[in-house]
Amino acid sequence: AQTVTQSQPEMSVQEAETVTLSCTYDTSESDYYLFWYKQPPSRQMILVIRQEAYKQQNATENRFSVNFQKAAKSFSLKISDSQLGDAAMYFCAYRSAPGANSKLTFGKGITLSVRP
Amino acid sequence: ETGVTQTPRHLVMGMTNKKSLKCEQHLGHNAMYWYKQSAKKPLELMFVYNFKEQTENNSVPSRFSPECPNSSHLFLHLHTLQPEDSALYLCASSQGRVLTDTQYFGPGTRLTVL
Numbered sequence: 277a278q279t280v281t282q283s284q285p286e287m288s289v290q291e292a293e294t295v296t297l298s299c300t301y302d303t304s305e306s307d308y309y310l311f312w313y314k315q316p317p318s319r320q321m322i323l324v325i326r327q328e329a330y331k332q333q334n335a336t337e338n339r340f341s342v343n344f345q346k347a348a349k350s351f352s353l354k355i356s357d358s359q360l361g362d363a364a365m366y367f368c369a370y371r372s373a374p375g376a377n378s379k380l381t382f383g384k385g386i387t388l389s390v391r392p
Numbered sequence: 393e394t395g396v397t398q399t400p401r402h403l404v405m406g407m408t409n410k411k412s413l414k415c416e417q418h419l420g421h422n423a424m425y426w427y428k429q430s431a432k433k434p435l436e437l438m439f440v441y442n443f444k445e446q447t448e449n450n451s452v453p454s455r456f457s458p459e460c461p462n463s464s465h466l467f468l469h470l471h472t473l474q475p476e477d478s479a480l481y482l483c484a485s486s487q488g489r490v491l492t493d494t495q496y497f498g499p500g501t502r503l504t505v506l
Binding site (some may be wrong): 370 | 435
């Protein structure tokens with residue numbers, strides 16, 4: 277079974293600085309998808325970024341980028357120029373390739389605070 | 393506003409009550425999902441519907457009964473719940489490939505079972 281581990285329960289960053297959130301996963305599959313979701317206090321879950329395992333290039337969305345290390349099974353999220361609105365809980369998620377037993381597995385999440 | 397709405401936002405019910413959670417998506421998506429989010433636990437996928445057909449049931453107890461009358465509406469019927477069922481229940485929708493394409497989440501229903 278796939279597992280997703282976010283070992284840091286909390287992190288803090290100074291406004292305008294850069295922060296990296298860690299995520300590791302365990303799988304025996306070669307084709308899969310990885311996601312980072314953001315959950316602000318409003319409780320809605322917002323997709324931040326997505327990475328397909330077959331792509332070697334790291335995904336980037338504006339101030340958000342990932343460091344995808346397939347061999348190490350690591351998928352960290354880097355937030356550049358942190359803003360107060362980035363304060364939220366962040367979840368890393370794994371999805372295996374579509375199929376009968378394909379599931380979406382989430383990590384426990386990390387709470388990010390941004391200091392003004 | 394994300395285009396996915398959920399009602400009610402808060403619900404308190406006794407163990408013998410019957411209630412329903414409602415989710416509606418205004419995005420023209422074909423897939424809808426129910427998730428359970430408990431304190432200090434990973435988000436858990438409960439049910440998946442694709443074009444109104446249930447495609448996944450992740451070993452959810454029968455006291456939770458989903459219903460998807462059309463691609464825009466999803467219900468979660470609750471009966472004889474337990475206190476450990478207290479959690480935030482999130483609905484989501486997506487277009488295209490189920491559970492692979494971007495999912496858009498609603499604000500959730502905070503459920504408390506007394």
